[in-house]
Amino acid sequence: MQHSKTLYEKGLLKNLKMLTQRQYSNFKFVARLDQIKTFYTGIKALNFENNGKFQVSEDGLRVTVEEGNCVQANLYITASCFAEFHVVDMVTFGLNMNIISECLGLFAGIPCSLKMFYKGDGAPLVLVLHPNEEADISAECSIKTTNIDDVIDYNLDEESRTLNVVFVRGPALANIFQELNKAADELRITLSPRQPHFKIETLGVVKTETFVEVAKTSDMIMLFNCRDTTSACYRNTEMRLTHKALAAASKVAIKTDSSGLLEMHFMMQSEEQAEVYVQFYIMPLAEI
Amino acid sequence: MKFRAMMQDPEYMREFLYIVQTLSKLAKTCVMKISMDKVYFVANEESGSAAPLVWVEINPKLYFSEYTMQGVDSEHDPHIVLSVPTLNLGTALSLLRNNPCFCKLKLTNLQFPCLTVDIDATTKSSSDKSRRAMHHVPVDVIPRCDWPNFAVPVVPDCKLVLNMPSNRLIRGLIDKIKNLSPTIIFYATSSGEMNLVAETDMATITTRYQNLELRAINISEGDKDKEQIEASCSVDCKKTALFFSALQVPSNELSCGIVDDQLIHLEVNIRDGIAIHSKLPAVCV
Incomplete structure (x- = not known):
């Protein structure tokens, strides 16, 4: 924050708390990304609720956003994705998702590199952005952080007899969701080893129904592993929260079991082998 | 009062269209001030709106291939001041996008004062028949006694x-x-x-x-x-x-x-x- 510090001395910045002045080595969390794009897409996919929870460990970065107790979205970026990654123990802090999303988009559409610094409790998260091709331009953002409560852990039982797993090509699934009735209240997803293998139905207010069936032999199915029939209803508004992630995903994994809890993994397109994915847990509606 | 101007360079014409479109995004009407050595467009939306004060300065001798004007009979500094609806002028000029041969601007008096836009839309490349479009954009002539209210902003002396x-x-x-x-x-x-x-x-x-x-x-x-x-x-x-x-x-x-x-x-x-x-x-x- 060398540069913001001078501005503070000139009296242009007033909030000293938002400036970090200690040496590099004292930071609890430092990370550098050469390309901001995938990270930015991931953050945008989670920007449906303001409270973002950041958890950093040696494995990587996890960002969690929850809506009520019904939807949880996680962005995972493994440590290997970062050009530089340094963390002391386990670091957690809360951030306003809208603000970090706007800050990451400051140089919209231009390839940028990013550095993140975090000093510890009560300190801001500092982002330094450098457009790759413009050496004379840079931006420093410091964003207020908050303490966070624990994150609910959702889990599907991997051993369950009814665990169904399907891998689908992202763009194809995005097309299907585009065609479904957007005004519908509820959406039913059925997975079955028998026909119809994969079925999405919408139920509208005036009993209008649309459905799409995908056979397991379809080109869009990359893996089909169903043991038993599962079927559950979800609120369409909650399903629609996944759309930004879906639009950016190259591959989607759909997992569910007899409890109806829906887990979706969205693999983000990334040039390298790096692992960036967004995960959603969506609670089913109670069957009446 | 007389005003005629003509443009022939396709690049200049396209720029002129872009400028009018810029103005139309900022204000419903703009003030056009025509004098011998400058043409100004001033967009100053009434207070309360978020639009900033914007003005465009054109040197007609460099910009127009033909330019004649006769202002109100003041010997030293003849002027014409018009209030022009930006959106209408933008629509009238929209043909400028297609590389026409020329575009003429004229101040005419039909039943009311108009800025007449005359565009020869024959594209230079194709040999199809001549197509000419003429638009009359109604304008208000601002009388001399009101001119002080429509002064062109001055470029400030910046530090x-x-x-x-x-x-x-x-x-x-x-x-x-x-x-x-x-x-x-x-x-x-x-x-x-x-x-x-x-x-x-x-x-x-x-x-x-x-x-x-x-x-x-x-x-x-x-x-x-x-x-x-x-x-x-x-x-x-x-x-x-x-x-x-x-x-x-x-x-x-x-x-x-x-x-x-x-x-x-x-x-x-x-x-x-x-x-x-x-x-x-x-x-x-």
Whole structure:
């Protein structure tokens, strides 16, 4: 924050708390990304609720956003994705998702590199952005952080007899969701080893129904592993929260079991082998 | 009163269309002030709106291939002042996009005063039959006694003027910052550095541009001994964003002048003899 510090001395910045002045080595969390794009897409996919929870460990970065107790979205970026990654123990802090999303988009559409610094409790998260091709331009953002409560852990039982797993090509699934009735209240997803293998139905207010069936032999199915029939209803508004992630995903994994809890993994397109994915847990509606 | 102008260069014509479109994004009507050596368009939406004050300066001798005007009978400085609906003029000019042969602008008096746009839409490349479009855009002639109310803004004497980098970068930047902070501070130094600073309870954002070209500097008595001259001004972020998002011209050269705590003057030079200006007043933080 060398540069913001001078501005503070000139009296242009007033909030000293938002400036970090200690040496590099004292930071609890430092990370550098050469390309901001995938990270930015991931953050945008989670920007449906303001409270973002950041958890950093040696494995990587996890960002969690929850809506009520019904939807949880996680962005995972493994440590290997970062050009530089340094963390002391386990670091957690809360951030306003809208603000970090706007800050990451400051140089919209231009390839940028990013550095993140975090000093510890009560300190801001500092982002330094450098457009790759413009050496004379840079931006420093410091964003207020908050303490966070624990994150609910959702889990599907991997051993369950009814665990169904399907891998689908992202763009194809995005097309299907585009065609479904957007005004519908509820959406039913059925997975079955028998026909119809994969079925999405919408139920509208005036009993209008649309459905799409995908056979397991379809080109869009990359893996089909169903043991038993599962079927559950979800609120369409909650399903629609996944759309930004879906639009950016190259591959989607759909997992569910007899409890109806829906887990979706969205693999983000990334040039390298790096692992960036967004995960959603969506609670089913109670069957009446 | 007489006014005729003609354009023939396709690039100039397209630029002219872009300029009128820029104005139409800023104000419903603009004031067109025609004199022998300058044509001005001034867009000044009534107070209360977020639109900034923008004016366009055209040197007709460089810009129009033919130009004649006869102003109201004042010998020293003949003028014509018109109030022009920007959207209508933009629609009338929309054919300029298709590389026509020429475009004539004329002040005519049908039942009421009109700015007549006469475009020969035969494209230079194709050999199809001549197609000519004529639009009459109703305008109001502003009487001489009201002229003092429609004076063209003066380019202020800025303490520091720096040439800024491409519009694309700065437009996106201010567009994002406006969602986070109501005001933005422009801070420039004589060593060619420009900082855009936004501060709220939730976040502090500073953007720095280095190695900018210093275009002008006015050193006051008190600053003479200083190593580095500085200027800063805080302006409304929405207003600034609106100026950049309204710009329809592919601009290469943008300059930003600052008068300490008073105003910011933005100038887009499209080419010799044609420039878009805007003045943004300071706001208190």
